Amino acid sequence: MLSDWEMILRLLVASAFGSAIGFERERLLWAAGLRTHMLVCVGSCLIIIVSAYGFNDVIGKNIVLDPSRIAAQVVSGVGFLGAGTILFRGEAVKGLTTAASLWAVAAIGLAVGSGLFVAALAGTVIVLIVLAGIKPLEERYRRRNQTRSLSLLTRRGVFSLDVLKQVAGPFSHRVQQFVMQQSGTEDIDEVEITFARVPEAGLQDIIRKLKALPSVTSADTPELS
Structure with missing residues (x-):
């Protein structure tokens, strides 16, 4: 069982990682910005903590729980939130990247809640590189080819x-x-x-x-x- 301080630490780390990605979306004035990404990351972190450690009192000889079931529900459930950020303007579709970032943030929250801090940190850095670093290259490619x-x-x-x-x-x-x-x-x-x-x-x-x-x-x- 995790200590109270360990739980608080994981939730704080999840909020920090989520805010880093959310700030990049907030900078571009997307609907899902800083607070949304923080909430998704903290929420998914808390859900996996509850899933993994919240039922220790009832686990016994005839009761077995699978924490991964909750993680799977988070991965699919966050898709409904991401769908709300997608806009259709004629033939153009906007918001797919923000929807994908919400999905990635949920995965980061699950990793932090599971205690995989290195994986969560690496995922956060990679997502930020994809969102902020690769975008100029993508726009240059589009200007030249589209x-x-x-x-x-x-x-x-x-x-x-x-x-x-x-x-x-x-x-x-x-x-x-x-x-x-x-x-x-x-x-x-x-x-x-x-x-x-x-x-x-x-x-x-x-x-x-x-x-x-x-x-x-x-x-x-x-x-x-």
Whole structure:
């Protein structure tokens, strides 16, 4: 049986580990932030402590308890909480990473409650590296492989977002950014367009249709920096 101080220590360690991960989510203003991650980690820690040590008084010759059953329920049950952080915006799905971090925090809490401090610490560090360290690399990859840019020169006052959507056809809903400004040349507008998740063949078809418009004087795809 654990001492009272050992139980308190495990709960405090779980809250510290959960807050470290929750702070990273809080920094990005996600719904599941600092307090949510702390509560999940402390709660799962307390649940495994109760599961492992809370029934010692009733365990006897004819009664056998399996603490791992409670751990399995935590792993599946926290999925309901994670589902509440997932948002659907058109074709985009937001919040999957936060839902996964809640699931990972529950596992960390279970590890701390079981006395596996080294495993819990290693898990916390790895989760933080994944959330904060790998994100810039992931965003750079997405910019290079999932975002397509176009630069146009058009006659002033003729080209518009509606014209672009007509040309883009099935990819019209994937226009991520449309910026038009006057160039140094009289009667010429510079247009910068960004598409999200448009295949190369689709992009080339859009360029071909844009060049066929009388109002477009040039269309190209600048390389992303």
